[in-house]
Amino acid sequence: MTAHWWNALAVLPALLLSPLLLGIIGKTKALAAGRKGAPLLQPYRDLLRLLGKGAVYGRTATWVFRAAPAISLAAILTASLMLSAGPLAAPLAFSGDLVLFAYLLALSRFALIAGAMDTGSAFEGMGASREAAFSAFAEPAFFLVLGVLAWEEKALSLSAILGGADVASWSAKIPSLALAATALFLILLAENSRIPVDDPATHLELTMIHEVMVLDHSGPDLAFILYGSALKLWLFSAVLVSMFMFSSGPAWVSMALFLGGMFGVAVLVGVTESVMARLRLGRVPQLLGLAAVLAGLAALLLMAGGRP
Amino acid sequence: MNPEALALAAPASLLIGAAVSLACGKRSGVAAWVAILATSFAAVLGTASAANVLRSGAGWSIEAAWSLPWATFSVGMDGLSAYFLAFILALAVPAAAYGKGYLAHEGDSRWAGASWAFFQILVASMAVVVLARDGVLFLIAWEGMSVASFFLVIHDHRRPEVRSDALVYLVATHLGAAALAAMFGLWGRGAGSLAFAALQGAPLSRNVAWVLFLLALVGFGSKAGLAPFHVWLPKAHPAAPSHVSALMSGVMIKMGIYGLMRFILMSGPPPAGWGYALLGIGALSAVGGVLYALAQHDLKRLLAYHSVENVGIITMGLGAGLLARTAGLEAVAMAALCGSLLHVLNHGLFKSLLFYSGGAATQAAGTRNMERLGGLLRRMPVTGAAFLAGAAAICALPPFNGFVSEWLIYSGLFNGALQGPGAVSAVLFVTIPLLALVGGLALACFAKASGVVFLGEPRSEEAARCKEVSPWMTVPMVLTALACAGVGLAAPWALRIVAPAARELAGISSNAAWNTSLGAGPLSAVVLAGWMLLIVAGIMLGFRRLLLKGKALSEAPTWGCGYAAPTARMQYTASSFAQPLLEPLSRLMRPSLRKRRPKGIFPERASFSSHYDDPADRTIFDPAITLLERLAGALRPLQQGRLQVYLLYVLLTLVALIAWEVLA
Incomplete structure (x- = not known):
């Protein structure tokens, strides 16, 4: 893959539009519930307001608590360099970058968990423990999905295994692709703390997972965390959408398709949240197991189909 | 001096150092100084000799007559020996320095001189193990290593549990040695000599080769701590003083890995079955090790179980590399073997770091029980930061060294799955999610260990009174932490140290196939991404500082949902942290739970305790x-x-x- 200076532009949609996904999810849920809902741009306003504020720190907290949000966001930002946005190729692409992508997200999680444990609060410890557990169960499923995609395209770089669909091989691939996409959607819901795994709108600490981990953060730190989770949602959605992107066609069409797909995923998340209740915590590993089974089935279909 | 003399002078100077330390008797300070000087001197000699072989690519071997029956005094060095020799000696130096600080509180005890003598004998015999080119010399050095480490484990011999754990170790290590003696005997009977050169040339029937392999797997696997031969490891490593735990967990168990690799080099091109066997036993150790690590309350025992996990990862890389070799995929084999070999060094570095810092914390607090620790980062800033760095490295988080070697192993697994023939491809594909699961569980486990021990509030008086340890202990921590980051951020350079050994194991003579397809390019991209991560993190931290400039910053109690008087005991415990992970697996792990439920309308007493027995x-x-x-x-x-x-x-x-x- 040749590196051009304009490849750096590929991160711009993610940087600029990721909070919009949260706005769309919120709007979808409000409309489904018959409410008017917050404006689409509300997440941007929240972020700006938080960036302008001061901060309150717990007396127990050390430098770990203060540095965690910035490090977590930095890891997600670095991971965003590896995804292309429609026609814009990723700035960083090499054979094996999918492993780096997954481990950068792990670093971001580790930083937030350490920050939560630093507060000494039982609530935050509880959230941290659940987040660590569910992410650990999600990890094998995510790698299986990556393995399926890598197998289909015979490549090991995210930009090479995503967005390279062509009409000729489409029909042969679609069954395994659909299974892998379903698995990835389940992982997306779990990793981004959405219903049915976690409820970002709950008001009871005992039932929270991700939200309770960041209870003590305030001001710019909280803004970093909120922006980081929006960006993470964008990254997972981008992988999901890019699985179905065609490599041919004019650039503006594929950009429009990409963005349309991204907003479509946000609507889908919103609809899922509107029609489903949360699972009991003990059921979440089973959901992630289901994701792994679906991805495993996709792999079996591919292997049984022989090598292209 | 020529490299042969340099290499032999390294263990010789350690043995002289051991004799001098022993003569020091009660004067522990002097004995420790002797050990530090002898180890450093040996490290300079040994790494110079190893560097010579690694740079020139030309190995050497010398042979001399020996009065022992069936034995010749044969020593030699190739890429594999050179790499391991440098690794052993380089990591022994910080361990010795740390040990001086760690043992300082004991003052001049009767055993001080002997303890330091055994430390040097242990290092010397490990050096001889990797240099030996004769079965008898190898077994003598192997035995020296086992006995010296036994005496180091039993250092705190006044405590009965230390004595019983050390005895388990002594028995386990000799069962392993018996398997090795049987292996050499069987092999030597066919070859007519126990010299490695003769063994290497001996034609082996398929069945004999398998028997030899299984004996080697038991003998070397029990030293390495591969499941199910690992039972001694979680007992012996916590019982030893922490500098010894670091040396044993970081370095000594790798002698088992060295043995397996040496066996494969000597027995000729391995059949695919060995690759599958190593991959399977590696995966079992990795998953089992990390699960039981999660279940531990004892910090040092948790670290010991992680050694089982990491030895499993190393063995998975070795197995994948051998499978790729039998399938004729040179580049893939190189990726997996380089990853496996580099993980030996990386695990040595971060496990030493974790035992240094974890050992300092448990010594300062006087307990290894994590449920009684907490908030140590505030009281021991250097130790705490070192542990966090080690935790990030062992979880394979970029930009630390663990990520680079695990990335290489992943690269071998993925590429082998994509390019290999049917069965190889399918097995490697299945291994990928297993390694990912191990990664996720390790992250949870170290989030627990670092969070419960170093963050939050102290859970006991002892933990609240902890003070930072002496520079003798903190300086080795800082240096190994820097080395962890250094290997991660300069990986292509580190790769040059392991490439000769990986080529020998892959059975190829040049890096060319690897360099062009998989190796150099992507690896430097990984390193580039690591640097980018550092830069982005720096920018974000700077941006945060800019945002907070001139803003109102205040301190308040941690949010406790309206509780007026929270106590430190209310914090999430280590057991609670691991519960969501272990609960779904309880049928597999079979915890023994002791519950006393609260009874009546006004319950007075209730208690709960959990304990996970090792299934092996x-x-x-x-x-x-x-x-x-x-x-x-x-x-x-x-x-x-x-x-x-x-x-x-x-x-x-x-x-x-x-x-x-x-x-x-």
């Missing part, structure tokens, strides 16, 4: 030992404790022997 103990070793005891019990009537009876035994034996001589 429960299902294999405990029944085996019970059986052995029952069998041995049958012999008990022979032991009457009366002199006359024993004299009768002697007489009967003599008569029997004479009869045999006469009749035969």
